[in-house]
Amino acid sequence: MKLTALVAALAASLTSLAAPAQADVTHVAVAANFTEPAKEIAALFKQKTGHEAVLIFGASGAFYTQITHSAPFEVFLSADSERPKMAIDDGFAVPETVFTYAIGKLVLWSRVVDVTSGEAALRAGNFQKLSIANPVAAPYGTAAVETMKALGVYDTLQPKIVQGNSIAQAFQFIDTRNAELGFVALSQLHGVTAGTRWEVPANLFSPIRQDAVLLKTGANSEASKAFLAFLKGPEAKAIIEQFGYALP
Amino acid sequence: MPDDIWVPIKLTIELATISTLALLIVATPLAWWLARSKAWFKEAAAAIVSLPMVLPPTVLGFYLLIALGPDGPGGLIASLWGARTLAFTFTGLVIGSILSSMPFVVQPIRNAFAAVGDRPLEVASTLRASPTRAFWTVALPLASPGLLTGAVLGFAHTVGEFGVILMIGGNIPGRTRVMSTAIFDFVETMRWREANLLAGGMVAFAFVVILAMTLLEKRFTRAGA
Numbered sequence: 001m002k003l004t005a006l007v008a009a010l011a012a013s014l015t016s017l018a019a020p021a022q023a024d025v026t027h028v029a030v031a032a033n034f035t036e037p038a039k040e041i042a043a044l045f046k047q048k049t050g051h052e053a054v055l056i057f058g059a060s061g062a063f064y065t066q067i068t069h070s071a072p073f074e075v076f077l078s079a080d081s082e083r084p085k086m087a088i089d090d091g092f093a094v095p096e097t098v099f100t101y102a103i104g105k106l107v108l109w110s111r112v113v114d115v116t117s118g119e120a121a122l123r124a125g126n127f128q129k130l131s132i133a134n135p136v137a138a139p140y141g142t143a144a145v146e147t148m149k150a151l152g153v154y155d156t157l158q159p160k161i162v163q164g165n166s167i168a169q170a171f172q173f174i175d176t177r178n179a180e181l182g183f184v185a186l187s188q189l190h191g192v193t194a195g196t197r198w199e200v201p202a203n204l205f206s207p208i209r210q211d212a213v214l215l216k217t218g219a220n221s222e223a224s225k226a227f228l229a230f231l232k233g234p235e236a237k238a239i240i241e242q243f244g245y246a247l248p
Numbered sequence: 249m250p251d252d253i254w255v256p257i258k259l260t261i262e263l264a265t266i267s268t269l270a271l272l273i274v275a276t277p278l279a280w281w282l283a284r285s286k287a288w289f290k291e292a293a294a295a296i297v298s299l300p301m302v303l304p305p306t307v308l309g310f311y312l313l314i315a316l317g318p319d320g321p322g323g324l325i326a327s328l329w330g331a332r333t334l335a336f337t338f339t340g341l342v343i344g345s346i347l348s349s350m351p352f353v354v355q356p357i358r359n360a361f362a363a364v365g366d367r368p369l370e371v372a373s374t375l376r377a378s379p380t381r382a383f384w385t386v387a388l389p390l391a392s393p394g395l396l397t398g399a400v401l402g403f404a405h406t407v408g409e410f411g412v413i414l415m416i417g418g419n420i421p422g423r424t425r426v427m428s429t430a431i432f433d434f435v436e437t438m439r440w441r442e443a444n445l446l447a448g449g450m451v452a453f454a455f456v457v458i459l460a461m462t463l464l465e466k467r468f469t470r471a472g473a
Contacts, residue, residue: 064438065438134433136436162418162420163420164419165414165432176314176317178336180332
């Protein structure tokens, strides 16, 4: 008798644990440069919808590889438009769900030398190490290389370039002053007053369109779809803009 | 073989060789002291040396990034030749490798010295050998299997080091892009053929190292018995 009661009680508590089915969880792979706004958006998203967005931060290139090997992500916020497109082409994402959630701005930033003159500072070359994100794996790295090429300083600066594995690491190298200057995302300098900066004119590099896409694993997840809808909404847009991105 | 595969291999071998030599020079006296000393803080020192075995490489990488930089001792040393930081340099990688591989070298050498025991040294001293001479002619040869094990493990661990190098290296071809970080790069940029080539080589290398270690150990125990 007692045992049956215990089992019943246990079963009841288990079902109650599983009960809040409406409040769902979605796992979002977020490009490193979008870390801070994503956190704010996820917090607001939880407040408004009750759903929880678990954020995983990293380099878009690494995420793509993980996604092709069935990583447990439902939503992918890439730092470029190429990888979401590839995810669709390779059958890992839901085709009609892709959209541009932010357009990245590139900044030359330093805590050691004065870079407000931008081009002139790069040309003068009064530094030993210039930090960028890996140009093959990270779009902000590609944009940095494009910028230097457009200014005609790439060949002279190349021996001074050090690469971070993601834009977050490129930032770290400059922040610890191991590299005197480097290219980072404007969003990373949100709330940062240290150092000097130069916002790179948008005509020097191809636009960094950051696309989001629903992955096949999330095709039936309410929370995942709700998160993408929320990302398109006015509240998320305000946060995105406030962090130094342009909107499409 | 294309340069972007060959250069990291060459660099890795250079790094591991130099680090192993430096490790033997530093670790042997340290292991000797740990095996023989009666100082009360001895085990605390041993624990500090062993820390990298337990800590994630990111912890070591993080502290190294700061210590090698302009605000740390690394920056001070670098300023001797007009540089600002030891991060992103081959020297920086050697320092990182020495620290992270140290426990793998010290431990077997310490054990070997401990296994030698007091007796052979006492005998040497009754034969009027000075302590230094006894160390070089008695203790060191007797502990040589331990030194060999330490050298092999130190070399192998340096070849396998990834986290620390990723955090302080800056991924410069020919200077800080070693095999482990090159593989990571290839995987990230979807060059899986190259990744496969290097990764497969690493697997073969690790297999040979472990097999060689086991066979060597067997031979030494048999010779000792």
